[in-house]
Each structure stands twice: as C-alpha cells, then as structure tokens.
Amino acid sequence: MSSSSTESFEVETSNFYYYYENYNDAPKPCSKESVKRFAASFLPVLYTLVFLVGLMGNILVIVVLFKYKRLKSMTDVYLLNLAISDLLFVFSLPFWSYFTIDQWVFGTPWCKIISWIYVVGFYSGIFFIMLMSIDRYLAIVRVVFSLKARTAFHGLITSLVVWLVAFSASVPELVFRESFDEHNHTTCKPIYRGNFTTWKLFSTLEINILGLLIPLIVMMFCYSMIIKTLVHSRNEKKNKAVKMIFAVMIVFFFFWTPYNIVIFLQLLEMIGVLRDCQVSRNLDYAFQVTEILGLFHCCLNPVIYFFMGEKFKKYLKMLFKNWHLPGDICQWCGAHITYHTESTNSFHTQSTGDQDAL
Template sequence: METTLDYSNYYSFDLPSPCSKGGVRDFGKLFLPPLYSLVFLFGLLGNLMVVLVLLKYKRLKSMTDVYLFNLAISDLLFVFSLPFWAYYVADQWVFGTALCKIISYVYLVGFYSGIFFIMLMSVDRYLAIVHAIFALRARTLTYGVITSLVIWSVAIFASLPVLLFSTSYTENNNTYCKEKYPGNSTTWKVLSSLEINILGLLIPLGIMFFCYTKIIKTLQRCKNDKKNKAVKMIFAVMVVFLVFWIPYNIVLFLESLVELEIFQDCTFSMELDYALQATEALAFVHCCLNPVIYFFLGEKFRKYIKQLFKTCRRPLRFCKYCSFPQVYASETPSSSHTQSTMDHEIHDAL
C-alpha cells in the first residue's frame, strides 16, 4: 500500500525548490533504524514467548487460545519485516524487486491480520461476558479456527495490491521500494489510504466500541468480585489501541488530502512527513505491547511463565527437562449454567 512505509515521500526529489525534504530524510536516518531494531527485538521475543506458552501449556483448546495464537503470529509477521525497513530508511533499498514485493506484502498482511485479531478478541470477550450461556456453544475451537481462516483470507486479499504493484527502482541515485500504480497514481494512493483507514481503524474500532460498551454495562449489573479487574482490562485495551493507532490513521488521512492537492503548502507537507514517521513508529510499538495487554496482565500467563522458567532452568542444555506437562484441570470449561459460569468466562476472558 502506498501509505505504508512509503519512504519515497520522505526523500522526495521531485518537489519544486525550495520545498526540499532532505531534513526529513536525515531525521528518519537518525530516529527510525534504532527504534525499528528495538521493536523487532522486543516484538520477536515477546510474541515467541506467547506462542511457546500457548503451545506448551494451553494446547489451543479454546477460541480464545486460537485468537491469541493467531494474534502472536500476525505480530511476528509484522516484526519480521522491520529489519529490512530499518536498513531501507538508513540507506536505500538494496534487496531487489522480489524481496521488495515479499517484504511489503508480509508487512501489510501482518498489519491487517493483527488489527483484525484484536477485533476478534473484543468479540470473544463480548460473547464470554455478555452472552455467557450462549458462549458455551459459540466459543468453540472449531468456530475459532473457522473465523481465524476468514480473517487471514481477508488480510491476504486486502494486501494483494501491494504485492502486485510494489517494485524496486532507481531514481536520482537512490533505490526505492514502493508501489507504482497504472494510470492515475493519485487515485490509487487515495484509495490505498482510505482502505487502511476503513479496514485498519474504522471497522475494528466500531466493533470494539460496541463490544466493550456492552461488556461494561453487563459487568456493572452483575455482582462479581472480578468486575473491577475486568473493567480495568477493557479500558487498558481500548486506550492502548486508540493511543497507538489513531494518530497514524489521522496522518494518513491528511496525506490523502495532500495527494489530492487540497493542501499544497510546503511547510505543512514537511511537518506531515515528520508526523508520519513519528506516528508510524508509535503504531509499530503496539505489536510489542500485545503480549503485555493480553497475557502479562493475566494471572494464568504469569503462572505459566514461572512454570516455564522452572522447567527450563538450563537453556544452554537445550531445555533437557522441558517436558510438556498436562493441561491444568482448571482449563477445562465449566458446563454449569449458573453464576459460576459467568465467573469462569470473565476469568477466561481476562
């Protein structure tokens, strides 16, 4: 997509003097490579830990486990592309057209699928807490796998333009990796920006807002010891999502207005490029926080992490004693249609 990691905007040489964007490029060289490297490191370690815990202890026995696993895979796809973008922004694209297409495509599939699975997590919590009895039938492993396949299909299909149109080319002694669209490129750029804003923000945000509003109302009505903790988790998910993604989408929208030449001021265009770098980097950090949001704030995950380190005290010996323990009895879903069902579902949703 034109709006994702289009560093040629930062390095534009086709703008008339005196609208030179050399300062934007120098800022990107200094700021972005170390940040992308840190996000790659922490995102890789954190999400690999999530995958390990899910496979070793949870065994993917519920819809929630399936969504969490897929969310971690989405984030891993996303962070996999960051070393390439870090080198690109520091110098230029040196990896050829094939890798330009592949890395751009992998990045965007991870981008879309990650946001979609966060949305599904909201729906999962909504079913677990608002419709606790119905959730016993609806929140099954089979439905979790089916909806996950649908989400991956949508993400793969939505990312196809970047696979088709991305290319590596040299201009003014610099090699770029970006999309070259046929015909009216401005129209394609605007459509790309609208796609990211609609699929990547408006639809997920609307669904999340609906789900969490209903959840909060339900928790306020029911007398449950876990209510305060559940509400705090809900607000944490919403606030983090809004803080890390809305600024980026707002800047993308403003970039569309620049492409349409609604705004033609050079100073505004340069400030927007700086803002795009900053907000895009902020959005990247979110993939590192998903393990914290969905796991490290939960009691079960902390217990599993402690167990993992106890059984793997000697990593240099290739985790000789890391046998796969039996799943705890507490993981077995309750079949009771009483208040204990609500307790179990709220605990599982957290």
C-alpha cells in the first residue's frame, strides 16, 4: 500500500521494462513535475488538518472511555481499539507532510517504521469498523446469543486477532520499504526485487480484498439484517438507529471505495494496460485526492460512533464542566443536559438494544 502520494510521482523507465519484451516498445518517461508541484502545495495542509482533527477527536474518545465507560462491554473495547488504530494512522502524517514539501530525510529505518505504522492503522481501523458492525448485529438481531457472546473478554480476544492480522498484512512494508536517492531526490517507497509484477499485484489485491471487499460484504449483511429487524420492531428509537446505520455504511463506502478503485487502475497502468501519459498524470492526481478522502475517515469515526450518540454528549459535557469554552461548544452542539453523577452500574450495564453505541 502507498503510504504517501509521492510514491507515484516518479515513473521510472526501468519499471516499464518488466512489462515489455521489446525494449523499443517501452514507453517514454512521463514527466510528473506538475503532479509534484500540486502535491507540495495541496497535501501538507490537508495532512496537517487530518492530523490535528484526528488526534483531538480520538484522544477525546479514549479519555471518555477510560473515565466513564470503564471498558466493561465488547462495544467499548472495539471503540477503544478503533481510536488507537486511527491515532496510529494519523501519527505518520507529519512525516509524509514533510516528505511532500522536501524529500525523505529520516533514513531507511524510519521509512520502514512509519510506512508500517500507517498500514497497520489502515487495516486495523477498517477491521474494527467491521467488528463493530458484527457487534451491532449480535446486539439487535441475535439478542439471546449476544448475552453470552458480547463480553469484554471476547472483545479483547477478537481485538488481538485483528491486530495480528493487521500486523501480518503490513509486513511487506517492513521488508520492501527503503530510503534511497532517485534523480537527486531522496525518496521512501517499496523496492520489489525479483518479480516486480507479482508483488505489485499482491499488494493491490490485498488492499482491495482486505481493505474494502470483505469489510463491505460483512457490513452490508449485518446492517441489512439490523434494518430488517428494526423495521419490524416497536422501538421508538428505530428511525434514529436506521439513520445512523446508513451513515456508517455510506461514509465507509464513500471515503474508501474511490481510493481502492484508483490503486487498481494504477496497477493496470504499471502492467501496461494503460499507457497514456496524461492518463497516468490524472491517476496520480486522483490518488492524492482519494487518499486524503480516506484519511478524513479516521476523523469521522469519533463523530459516527460517539458524537451522534446522546450518551457521549453527556459524558463530554461532564468532562468539560469546569472548562467554560468547551462547555459553550457542547451547548451549541445540542448537549443540553444537567450535570449529575451516574452510578457505577449505569456505566457498566449492557443493553442489547442500545443504539447509542453506534
């Protein structure tokens, strides 16, 4: 997976030699100077914005979880891990931001580590969104089974599995990423020795399948069953629940599908199916835009799973009750509540039909 838009800036003529038996059939190098200039002025600002918003939002989620929720349910465990995933994701952005402005000055070890952290955050974040969909499915559709299944212990076990899968899927970043000089410019990107086409194909399919196809299928199944159950129930909050469910699906699909489509098209370019230079430039522009779109998704996770829920508004107001400005902000966003201390039981009680956890 590309951890930075600069990976696609330089098109090496030698790369094309993998795909053409006749040297004379190889395409001429395609200039990407305009793409690099666009990235240098466009990406650092957006990387910084995503970093600041994602950092503040997800830290708030973690603080609220530890201070008020106490991690006594499967949902709380998944929310915590999702916030940690997003923090890993945004942690790498200052490095890529500097890279787009100048060049990679942090050496090969940090090139590998930062790329690995970025990809681990990418996969784990998507996997935990998928797990939360399953959690909601069990809570609403399989109510009796969920009484035994939806425990904090089971949440911890499945979370460990997710982290192991994310770490394993990200190993190629540690193996292939290197910092090296290219056209008097130090860069950080994968160097696939041996069969370049095979590794690039594997990398792209891995992202498309693990990062989009499987999670999307699972989410569509879970939420379609949830909607079917809620439509036939007499729950007064079902309309709000259905809206939040659609929000989760639409946001995930909207923010990540374009990115997956672009990297698949870039694969077609690299294997020689797409050869036009202007098409190549347009794909580089599209890659930058869709990557930023995907990055913004980690900023929206706190909004989707917390800020739209009444309970989080209450906890946030309690957290900021001695801070005048944040209190005004909470009142502005609609959190008009009365301060009171809840009992420990009220914090820890699981309700299989509770829609605020969405």
